[in-house]
Amino acid sequence: GENVEQHPSTLSVQEGDSAVIKCTYSDSASNYFPWYKQELGKRPQLIIDIRSNVGEKKDQRIAVTLNKTAKHFSLHITETQPEDSAVYFCAASKGGSYIPTFGRGTSLIVHP
Amino acid sequence: SQTIHQWPATLVQPVGSPLSLECTVEGTSNPNLYWYRQAAGRGLQLLFYSVGIGQISSEVPQNLSASRPQDRQFILSSKKLLLSDSGFYLCAWSGGQSDTEAFFGQGTRLTVV
Numbered sequence: 001g002e003n004v005e006q007h008p009s010t011l012s013v014q015e016g017d018s019a020v021i022k023c024t025y026s027d028s029a030s031n032y033f034p035w036y037k038q039e040l041g042k043r044p045q046l047i048i049d050i051r052s053n054v055g056e057k058k059d060q061r062i063a064v065t066l067n068k069t070a071k072h073f074s075l076h077i078t079e080t081q082p083e084d085s086a087v088y089f090c091a092a093s094k095g096g097s098y099i100p101t102f103g104r105g106t107s108l109i110v111h112p
Numbered sequence: 113s114q115t116i117h118q119w120p121a122t123l124v125q126p127v128g129s130p131l132s133l134e135c136t137v138e139g140t141s142n143p144n145l146y147w148y149r150q151a152a153g154r155g156l157q158l159l160f161y162s163v164g165i166g167q168i169s170s171e172v173p174q175n176l177s178a179s180r181p182q183d184r185q186f187i188l189s190s191k192k193l194l195l196s197d198s199g200f201y202l203c204a205w206s207g208g209q210s211d212t213e214a215f216f217g218q219g220t221r222l223t224v225v
Contacts, residue, residue, distance in 0.1 A: 034213050043202060043216040044156070089156060091214075098206055099144060100214050104155040 002027040004092050006103025014111050019080050021106045023090035024072040030092040033066060033073045034100065038087045047088075048075070080110045114139035118203045118217025125224055131176075131190040133220050135203030138184065143205040145186040146214065147178055150200040162186060198224045 003026040013019050025033075031052035036044035050057045050064045050073065057064050061080075066073040077084055087107050091100040118135045125131060137143050147159040158171045160178035168178050175194060179187045186203055203217040 036214075043219055044214075045216070046213040049213060098212070099146070099158075099161055100206070102156040102158075 002030060002092055002101040004090060004101050004103045006090050006106060008106060009104065010107045012109045012111065013080055015080060015082060017080055019077040019108055021075045021088055021090070022072060023074070023103050025092040026071065027092070027094060028071065030094045032093045032098065034091050035064060035075050036089045036091065038089065044089055082110050082112050084108060085110045114215065116203065116205055116215055116217045118220060120220060121218060122221045125193050125222065127195055127224055128192050131193050133188040133201055135186045135217055136184055137205045140207070142183060143207065145180060146204040147186065147188045148202040148204065150202065156202070193224045195224050198222055
């Protein structure tokens with residue numbers, strides 16, 4: 001089955017800095033890569049996603065890049081703000097059942 | 113629009129007692145349904161998933177079970193809870209026919225005492 005590795009497990013940055021979270025996947029058939037944000041005590045919610053026919057996608061301060069050859073994808077947050085502090089999960093899924101496999105999560109801490 | 117309901121939000125149960133967590137989805141048909149557990153760490157551990165009524169796949173062998181008696185209803189059960197069953201349980205659904213995001217319920221904080 002699919003295996004998703006996520007790094008780092010914890011990321012501490014100063015407000016205004018950029019943050020990068022990286023994930024690798026094992027199944028070359030995976031074609032959908034969402035990123036979720038989970039604030040403390042709340043449910044994970046989608047913040048951005050990318051499909052295998054696209055190399056990069058941006059949404060304001062958030063961007064995701066995908067390298068299908070290397071089987072890795074990354075989340076980039078620019079101009080971080082304290083409200084960006086949360087746990088971020090990457091995931092991968094493929095055609096057919098589209099059951100997502102999640103990474104172990106990255107705890108992002110943005111210091112004001 | 114689609115919505116997902118999960119209850120209860122919090123639950124304190126003694127060791128050895130039974131468990132029943134319920135999840136329902138509205139506004140869609142034939143969804144993929146999932147139960148995840150989030151223990152003291154942050155990881156989302158997939159416990160069960162279902163691609164249709166009566167079709168349950170277990171990812172982790174344990175004393176929990178799941179059932180899907182109706183298309184949009186997913187139930188997580190246990191006959192006898194263990195201390196190690198404590199955690200944050202999340203139900204989720206996704207579209208089974210296309211590459212779409214997973215939508216999570218509010219979660220149930222289960223404490224086994």
